[in-house]
Amino acid sequence: MDVGTAYGRKPGQSLLELTQVGPGTPYGEVLRRYWQPVALSTDATTTPKRLRILGEDLVLFRTRRGAAGLLAPDCAHRGASLFYGGVEDDGIRCCYHGWVFDTEGRCLEQPCEPELGRHRDRVRQPWYPVREYHGLVFAYLGPPDRKPAFPVYDVLENLGEGEAVYADDKSFGAGGPAEVDFNWLQHWENVMDQFHIPILHARFSGNQFIPEMAVLPECTFSYTEQGVRVTAMRDFSDGRVLTRLTDVVFPNIRLIPGPRLTVVGPTPIVGWAVPFDDTHFKVFTLFRATNPDYLATESLKLGDGKNWHELTEEEHQRYPSDYEAQKSQGPTAVHSREFLTTTDQGVAMLRRMMAKQIKAVADGGDPVGVVREGETTTYHVLAGSYFDGVPAASR
Ligand code: FES
Ligand SMILES: [Fe+2]
Structure with missing residues (x-):
């Protein structure tokens, strides 16, 4: 008798508690406890821009005096979208009846009401706090009493001669679309997956990086204070x-x-895989370099040096890369059908740590790495490439 045929295969299931991002979802509430990049600073202009972040529709704009604002789109009066609003010195004016809201949602003016709205201070347009760091707009979408200090990264501070920090929102660079159309966790987990480098990026699709990366690494996995690390030798x-x-x-x-x-x-290079919703995300990146093209030159090269957008279906098949591998796991990966092995240890550790943070938040605590004292907190980056052993961790 034939064994293992596809006949009668049961529908698989995804780990929704880890993958879903909307308000009230288990990991969605974890993500909301941290500052998240939501746009390039250059996207915040006097022309309002629609954003979708963690399953929430929002409007981003920059007042004429230069302050970025992130508001719910549906006007507190009768719901017209502020996407059609007009940006003024200190806020945005709804196109329908002209109410003006500042970047913290206060109603500054109701032009059709007596005295420009005697009770306008009773109205508040739902808003989120934002701050800008090195060319990215960050927002905090969580409970106001849990707002953390803003994390800065030591590798992005104290720049040397000729260095600058650049912001990028192209996700996979030349290797895929800027707005990625599958669940964000497939991508985040891939960071722990060192073994796909010699296979997918070296043997399968031709060498997409440098010959050295084709060497099969010896990996060990460990928890850090705020995440998981793979050490590849x-x-x-x-x-x-x-x-x-x-x-x-x-x-x-x-x-x-x-x-x-x-x-x-x-x-x-510091990157964030920011979910727009359950099946869309974007990678925002900040990197320090003397050359604004540094990130692009580090990224993979596809068959015949073409850009991902230029590949035919047949070329995608011949030169699959991160996008093809991760996208083809499904809109959301079907975890119940996986067969995790020793090489997936980092993925398994990551999922366990995610479950821990969900529990911490559900129990009323803070998830890992949240600091609430002070305006900012500094994250020390040790991840990197070392030829003479790794310097002792200084944190
Ligand atoms: S709906 Fe916005 S002012 Fe009336
Ligand atoms: Fe990869």
Whole structure:
């Protein structure tokens, strides 16, 4: 008798408590306890922009005096969208009856009411706090009494001669669409998956990085104070041994050392996989470099040096990369059908740590890494590429 045929296969299930991001969902509430990048600063202009973040529709704008604002789109009067509003010195004016709201949702004016609205201070347009850091707009979408200090990253501070920090929102760069159309966790988990590098990025699709990355690494996995780390050792058999530390940092941050090894030491690249909703996300990145093209030059090269957007269906098949592998796991991966093995240890550790944060929040506590004292808190980046062993962790 044939064994293992597809006949009668039961529908699979996804780990919804880890993948869903909307208000009230288990991990959605974890994500809401941290500042999240939501747009490039250059996207916040006097022309309102629609955003969808963690399943919530929002409108981003910048007042004529320069303050970024993030408001619910449906006007507190009768629900017309502020996407059609007009931006003024200190707020945005609804197109329907002209109510004006400032960046914190206060109603400044109701032009058709006596005295421009005697009771206008009773109205509040729902809003979220924002702040800008190195060219990205960050927002805090969580409970106001839990707002954390704003984290800054040591690799993005104290710049050297000729260096600058650049912001990027192209997700996979030349290797995929800027707005990615599957569940964000498939991508975040991939950060822990070092074994796909020699296979997908070296053997399968031709060498997409540098020959050294084709060496099968020896990996160990560990928890850090705020996430999970994979330590990948590669012996290049020429006297060089590379130790490459790749970290996920809660709740959705990735610290990936550039795979072309042009930087030795801590990675100057900090990325966030920000869910728009359950099946769309974008990777926002900040990186320190002397050259604004640094991130693009680190990214993978597809067959014949083409851009992902230029590939035919047949070329996508011949040169699959991160996008093809992760997207084809489904709009949301079907976890009940997985067969995790030793190489998936980092993925399993990440999921366990996610479940812990869900419980911490449900029990009324703070998830990992949340600091509430002070305006800012500094995160020390150790993830990186090292040839002479890893310097002792200084945190
Ligand atoms: S609906 Fe916005 S002012 Fe009336
Ligand atoms: Fe990859």
